[in-house]
Amino acid sequence: MQIKPGLPWKELPLGGVIDVPGSSVEFHTGDWRSSRPVIDLNKCTGCMLCWLNCPDNAIKIKNGKVEIDYDHCKGCGLCASVCPVKAISMRREALEEEERHGSKHKP
Amino acid sequence: MNIKQLAEKIGNNSWFAPGHRLCAGCNAGIIAKFVLNFAQFKGYKVITVLATGCLEVATTIFPYTSWKTAYMHNAFENAAATASGIGAALKSLKKKGLLKEDYKIVVFGGDGGTYDIGLQSLSGALERKHEFVYICYDNEAYMNTGIQRSSATPMLASTTTTPSGKVSKGKQQPRKDLIAIAAAHDVYAAQTSVSHLQDFWKKLEKAFNDQPAVLNVLSPCTRGWYFPPDQGIKIAKLAVETNYWPLYEVDHGRWILNYEPKQRKPIIEWLKTQGRFKHLLQPTQENEKLIAQLQEMVDKRFEYIKKLARATSE
Incomplete structure (x- = not known):
């Protein structure tokens, strides 16, 4: 069964067993991020090193190229540091926000 | 390992799910994911057993789990003992004809759960020759409980229980040699690094x-x-390049050195990258002496492994 936070304790499964494998995918760690990786797909050669080295499994494969899952990416920047062609750049979330809304981001 | 083949086969269905709460940039996540990817690629069925540690507490916070394999929680000290029990149970079920498939048991432990607290159960299980693969992700202190020293902490590193200051220059003792202890049980034991995934794959x-x-x-x-x-990853790589972390294996008493850098980098290059060695970087006479001492230790250890590799190469 799917256990959601806030479920009354009487309805929890016996022993607190979690029978949905990999259920942590529903917990979004993306809001931890202070900088976001941005991939330049023109430079990307599809070597998959970032996919292999992402500790959060937040790099997904789509048509032989990589794509970032911003719901789970914690913004550590390991992908940018292992990229051999420097196709990934880290951008401050605050700046992104500013560009998106055209106003100063409040700290 | 061919990364593209691996990526093609695993795709977005890794057995290690995202959404776990390891720190941003934690390398234990890469190790766990890589080992599971390996098992998935080879088509093994896996039972994972985890000793308490960062990886365990961050990936299994109720009501979530990041594991898509069968998973068993353990205390710090008994991960290898649990693995032995699972192995024995599988054997018994097979004998009775209740189980057809083969399962591989993979144990993950940190350096606290392996070097210190779980060493007795690991030694016992290795001696009894229970079948399991023990992966120790070595982050060189008890990170889970707040960076206390462990027997894997390198000499002169500052931790919360061996702080650097006026009196002390960090941990005073050199680190324990886990691989030599494991190798003494006449098993396959190897040391590898998260920065050298090809080497990791072979091992x-x-x-x-x-x-x-x-x-x-x-x-x-x-x-x-x-x-x-x-x-x-860069720091792990530098640890290998400075010979601080030699990549070697011991195959039933036969020592093999897997990688020797062409030009060994001085240990100071590696120390410079980390805040836990910050107190060694001021250019005083005492610090220079300590670093020279550390360098000598690293070189001696590397030479020792090389000698063993030569001596047991027959």
Whole structure:
């Protein structure tokens, strides 16, 4: 069964067993991020090193190229540091926000 | 290992799910994911057993789990004992005809759960020759409980229980040699690093075919070693390049050195990257002496492994 936070304790499964494998995918760690990786797909050669080295499994494969899952990416920047062609750049979330809304981001 | 083939086969269905709460830039996540990817690629069925540690507490916070394999929680000290029990149970079920498939048991433990607290159960299970692969992700202190020293902490590193200051210059004792202890049980034991995944893959292949096996993997910790989260792989690589972390294996008493850098980098290059060695960087006479001492220790250890490799090469 799917256990959601806030479920009354009487309805929890016996022993607190979690029978949905990999259920942590529903917990979004993306809001931890202070900088976001941005991939330049023109430079990307599809070597998959970032996919292999992402500790959060937040790099997904789509048509032989990589794509970032911003719901789970914690913004550590390991992908940018292992990229051999420097196709990934880290951008401050605050700046992104500013560009998106055209106003100063409040700290 | 061919990364493209691996990516093609695993795709977005890794057995290690995202959404776990390891720190940003934690290398233990890469290790766990890589080992599971390996098992998935080879088509093994896996039972994972975890000793308490960062990886365990961050990936299994109720009501979530990041594991898509069968998973068993353990205390610090009994991960290898649990693995032995699972192995015995599988054997018994097979004998009775209740189980047809083969399962591989993979144990993950940190350096606290392996070097210190779980060493007795690991030694016992290795001696009894239970079949499992033990992966120790070595981040060189008790990171889970707040960066206390462990027997894997290198000499002169500052931790919360061996702080650097006026009186002390960090930990005074050199680190324990886990691989030599494991190798003394006449099993396959190897040391590898998260920065050298090809080497890691080869060792996993050997370990899964020659159980029990112990792998010790260097896993830089961004919080405990004090470095920016994107530097983990580079620091692990530098540890290999400076010979601080030699890549070697012991195959039933036969020592093999897997990698020797053409030009060994001085240990100071590696110390410079981490805040836990910050107190050694002021150019005083005492510090220079301590660093020279550390350098001598690293070189001596590397020469020792080389000598053993030569002596047992027949």
